[in-house]
Amino acid sequence: MTAPQSAVARYYLTTPIYYVNDKPHIGHAYTTLACDVLARFLRLDGTQVHFLTGTDEHGQKVEKSAAAAGMEPKAFTDKVSQNFRDLAVRMNFTNDDFIRTTESRHYAACQALWTRLMDKGEIYLGAYEGWYAIRDEAYYAESELIDTPTGKKAPTGAEVEWVTEPSYFFRLSTWGDKLLAFYEANPDFIAPRSRRNEVLSFVKSGLQDLSVSRTSFSWGVPVPKGLEGGDDKHIMYVWFDALTNYLSALGYPDENGALYKDFWPPALHMVGKDILRFHAVFWPAFLMAADLPVPGRVFAHGWWTNEGQKISKSLGNVIDPLVLIDTYGLDPVRYFLLREISFGNDGDFSHAQMVKRINTDLANDLGNLAQRVLSMIAKNCGGTVPTPGAFTEADHEMLNAAAALHDSVRASFLEQAFHRGLEAIWDVVVAANRYVDQQAPWTLRKTDFARMETVLYVLAEVVRQLGLIVQPVMPASGEKLLDQVAVAQGARSFADYTSRLVPGTALPAPQGVFPRWVAEAEEGAAS
Numbered sequence: 419m420t421a422p423q424s425a426v427a428r429y430y431l432t433t434p435i436y437y438v439n440d441k442p443h444i445g446h447a448y449t450t451l452a453c454d455v456l457a458r459f460l461r462l463d464g465t466q467v468h469f470l471t472g473t474d475e476h477g478q479k480v481e482k483s484a485a486a487a488g489m490e491p492k493a494f495t496d497k498v499s500q501n502f503r504d505l506a507v508r509m510n511f512t513n514d515d516f517i518r519t520t521e522s523r524h525y526a527a528c529q530a531l532w533t534r535l536m537d538k539g540e541i542y543l544g545a546y547e548g549w550y551a552i553r554d555e556a557y558y559a560e561s562e563l564i565d566t567p568t569g570k571k572a573p574t575g576a577e578v579e580w581v582t583e584p585s586y587f588f589r590l591s592t593w594g595d596k597l598l599a600f601y602e603a604n605p606d607f608i609a610p611r612s613r614r615n616e617v618l619s620f621v622k623s624g625l626q627d628l629s630v631s632r633t634s635f636s637w638g639v640p641v642p643k644g645l646e647g648g649d650d651k652h653i654m655y656v657w658f659d660a661l662t663n664y665l666s667a668l669g670y671p672d673e674n675g676a677l678y679k680d681f682w683p684p685a686l687h688m689v690g691k692d693i694l695r696f697h698a699v700f701w702p703a704f705l706m707a708a709d710l711p712v713p714g715r716v717f718a719h720g721w722w723t724n725e726g727q728k729i730s731k732s733l734g735n736v737i738d739p740l741v742l743i744d745t746y747g748l749d750p751v752r753y754f755l756l757r758e759i760s761f762g763n764d765g766d767f768s769h770a771q772m773v774k775r776i777n778t779d780l781a782n783d784l785g786n787l788a789q790r791v792l793s794m795i796a797k798n799c800g801g802t803v804p805t806p807g808a809f810t811e812a813d814h815e816m817l818n819a820a821a822a823l824h825d826s827v828r829a830s831f832l833e834q835a836f837h838r839g840l841e842a843i844w845d846v847v848v849a850a851n852r853y854v855d856q857q858a859p860w861t862l863r864k865t866d867f868a869r870m871e872t873v874l875y876v877l878a879e880v881v882r883q884l885g886l887i888v889q890p891v892m893p894a895s896g897e898k899l900l901d902q903v904a905v906a907q908g909a910r911s912f913a914d915y916t917s918r919l920v921p922g923t924a925l926p927a928p929q930g931v932f933p934r935w936v937a938e939a940e941e942g943a944a945s
């Protein structure tokens with residue numbers, strides 16, 4: 419494994435921009451959460467981060483949804499886009515920017531990129547005849563379609579329609595070999611590995627030129643006028659427009675602007691598995707053709723099912739992230755989504771598993787560790803950080819295990835192995851609970867008071883380090899843990915990982931950080 423072991427200087431990371439045809443669902447919350455956790459981690463680590471999310475507001479799908487709502491597309495997108503901003507606030511996301519494809523900065527970037535590709539002869543005027551799926555906003559070859567009792571469908575199950583219209587094309591067919599050479603030279607560009615093979619075989623099977631403009635509707639970025647054969651009936655294909663958002667947000671075409679200079683190319687595009695092809699094939703091809711630097715990595719995560727069932731609007735089992743937060747609390751939801759499944763794989767959301775994670779990992783393991791350590795300190799050490807004596811082997815082992823988390827979690831998070839980072843943190847939580855049991859400070863209180871103080875000091879220090887390291891995933895809970903061990907606001911970055919609690923510092927009265935989840939019926943029975 420080639421995991422980086424030290425902090426990185428700059429990191430530009432992006433979520434997909436979300437279609438504003440509907441309200442946010444768990445998929446939107448999940449992708450942005452993963453980015454938020456990485457962004458928070460890196461900022462605490464001293465990295466200069468630019469974290470972008472936003473909304474994808476053009477195309478036939480959005481135009482149809484606006485019509486169905488009886489609204490003009492712009493008014494409709496203004497309204498729905500706001501739901502995504504609201505979600506970001508409710509999920510405690512720390513994106514540095516929120517881009518909308520209806521903004522003028524985005525039009526400017528799309529038109530500049532288009533013109534550049536046109537000037538380089540990479541785009542030409544022709545006519546498209548073939549299949550199109552509005553739900554996917556994607557073209558499909560006849561050979562990709564599946565026969566169903568209700569007619570031909572896209573491989574995703576989306577309805578397809580036959581389209582015949584004048585269209586500009588991007589010369590994608592000439593980029594296959596260059597893409598394959600690029601994947602070969604950059605083995606970490608597509609992650610996880612299993613998905614990389616999928617992309618490779620798609621490219622190896624031969625690429626067709628890509629239709630990049632539409633004329634049969636008008637809700638999109640206009641193709642620049644005055645081009646050879648150009649006419650203002652053409653609007654850009656929504657994926658050409660959408661992918662360009664990553665450039666628009668850095669002020670492109672101003673390549674001398676500070677944001678562009680500092681952050682292009684992106685370190686990471688986080689996407690769902692269904693939109694990998696657009697990011698790992700079309701996007702690097704557009705950029706290479708435009709002679710612009712290509713992103714470092716595209717990570718495709720898996721999909722959630724709900725209690726074992728595929729999530730779909732028709733089944734009525736769409737998971738609303740706001741309902742999850744209201745039911746279980748924000749930090750537990752953030753924790754669960756990244757802990758429950760190996761990031762990259764598909765996984766199942768279930769109420770039972772959610773409750774299990776809350777009660778076991780959070781309340782019993784981490785919550786209880788903090789609670790018992792801090793209440794022993796409150797009772798026996800006058801509510802101040804105890805003064806340690808010489809450390810034993812076991813103390814060093816405990817402290818070293820906690821200290822090692824900084825590098826190991828960074829390495830996991832930089833590979834988007836969020837589950838692995840959390841597992842490592844919980845290994846330390848479990849080790850700390852074992853250390854408490856083995857050292858038995860309640861016995862030492864009677865037999866060797868000074869040794870008890872040393873043990874409680876070690877544990878308070880472990881709680882401090884755990885508080886620091888859980889902040890990216892559970893910001894409010896991390897903060898509460900750090901409050902409990904009286905860590906100053908200015909001492910909560912990872913530069914403080916190697917500092918130590920100062921003996922004699924007064925601690926606040928201990929308070930539970932992770933309540934158990936109790937079903938309402940049980941709550942009623944208990945009272």
Ligand code: ME8
Pocket residue numbers: 433434435436437438444445446448449474660661662663689690691692693720721722723729
């Ligand atoms: O694709 N579990 O927008 P979108 C996990 N506008 N993730 C899921 C999911 C599930 N059950 N269902 C959907 C678009 N997703 C384009 C992107 S980027 C230049 C343009 C994920 O609103 C899905 O994989 O359809 C995708 O990443 C996102 O949610 C939905 O994006």
